[in-house]
Amino acid sequence: MKLSTKGRYGLRALVDLAQYSEQEPVSITSIAARQGISERYLEQLMCLLKKAGLVRSIRGAGGGYVLDKEAADISVGDVLRALEGSLDPVECSGLHPSEGCRSSDVCVTKYVWQKINDSINHTVDEIKLDQLVAESRELCAGTKDQTIICEKKTK
Structure with a gap:
């Protein structure tokens, strides 16, 4: 499974928002x-x-964005699904009887796909935004630049 920049950047932005909106709304410019x-x-x-109900905007002077729920109530899965859609890396009509897979009754690989899908969804739903904020603060505690949430670049 490969996430697009929407998922990667969106999660970084939401961690930033959670970290900096505790006192006042945060502007897009500052994020x-x-x-x-x-x-x-x-x-x-x-x-x-x-649109997914994870953030809300506040208009006017001093406006910006704030979380629409507590950071402890927003999972990484919530964020990624809002930005990416389904996180299931395998689309298998055998997992959904209404989709009419002809091999569904005899296909054993559908159990593998279901297990993979369930594992990914369980993992991203287990990690909450407040945990990422705490981790970010801990990682940045000894660094000079405490504002950027880093992401490893791979090819």
Whole structure:
């Protein structure tokens, strides 16, 4: 399974928001600056997160975004599904009787796909936003630059 930049950047933005919106709303500009994400792209992500009920916007002077739920009540799975859709890496019609898979009755691989799908969903639903904020603060405690949530780049 490979997540797009929507999922990766959106999760970083939401961790940033959770970390910095405890006192006041956070502007897109400040998140973009700390995370190195384009403001335009971030606006698109926030729109999806708002639609999913994870963030809300506050208008006017001093406005910005805040979480619409407690960070402890938002899972990584909630964020990724809002941005990416289903996280199931395998689409198997045998797992859904209404989809009419002809081999469903004799196919044993559907159990493998179900196990993989369940494992991924369970893992991302177990990790909460407040845990990531705490981890970020701990990792950055001894560093000079405490604003950027880093992400390993791989090819």
